[in-house]
Amino acid sequence: MREAYQSDLRHIVDDLLDMADLVGTALEAATTSLLEGDLGLAERVIAADTHIDERQVELDTKAVELLARQAPVAGDLRLLVAALRMSSSLERMGDLCAHVALVARRTHPELAVPARHREQIARMSELGGAALREAAQVIADRDLALAAQVEKDDEELDDLMLEVSREISRGEGYTNGQVVDLTLLIRFYERIGDHAVSLVRRVGFLVTGDSLDTLNERVDVSEF
């Protein structure tokens, strides 16, 4: 019984890591569909988001069942509480990947990202993916050593968002539609970084018992 309980707790962590894998795959595919104008790939990313949503519902249900059946305390309780928050962040990251693909689908056959911003958007996607992989590592090992790297990636993401938005605001030769799309896209990538930071902060709660973080954005959109 006790063993079954411990293995249930391990499965919660495995489920979080599976969700993180799904989101990482969605992020790469969404960015490829965006930058290459690959409509079929965009459609697949959009369709696949329902799987991530379903995984969250399954994970939440398991976690609530364990809370009810096992009345966990201390670290086990913190794990389940943190998992319920982390599953929300991962699900939301999946939504944001789908949003990127939705922009790719809507603008097809045009490319939503003008050539002068391709590298910046590709880099934002890389940073989001790196932050997500590092956060998953932190979840798997409960080792906060990598947490600082996640924050660093997120800061670079924030800086890129501000850089792109300033270039747009001061630049010429954009249609209004391009400005709308780019503004949304850089915000989607920046939010993915914020959620990665919140994931590692929740591992901090899990390990140290410090308060659950509030998901604040360090970037001040007023700097745009």
Added chain:
Amino acid sequence: MREAYQSDLRHIVDDLLDMADLVGTALEAATTSLLEGDLGLAERVIAADTHIDERQVELDTKAVELLARQAPVAGDLRLLVAALRMSSSLERMGDLCAHVALVARRTHPELAVPARHREQIARMSELGGAALREAAQVIADRDLALAAQVEKDDEELDDLMLEVSREISRGEGYTNGQVVDLTLLIRFYERIGDHAVSLVRRVGFLVTGDSLDTLNERVDVSEF
């Protein structure tokens, strides 16, 4: 002891309602600062967001303590789990209000919202505030009768976001900076509506035991 526990559970609900009040006040003030170009008011909204963040940390801490001490089951457990999700949504709604005020502060003394969009933005703020008040009512009464109205307000918010974004994309006489700001602003208001919907869905979980919702956006940004 049992009585103390029941009163602790009631306090969790009271804390959620207090957070909802703070967010509602922040939303009205943020929109006033935006539409009137009131820099002092914008500063106060930005500063006040830390209070909402602190309230979330207090509420989360209480909820986790109750989970540990009381090992609640059934409805009491669902209340605490739902409260942990609802506090996240309310804290995020507070961030979004602060983001509106940050745009007001950055653009001051200019107005971020061109005259032709003032009424639409004012209406989006009204709808967000109404959805929030209705969601608080649903939380207070555990009565899902109002839930449909929250969804209705959110749909009108989604429609307004699409209307404004289409007008921007097809319109003329905007600076790129105005397009960036308007795109962010309508997204902030639309997200406030989404979070109000997620609040009432979590009351649904609390009352019925159905799965915790995933916070999906019904609006498809690809319709922009």
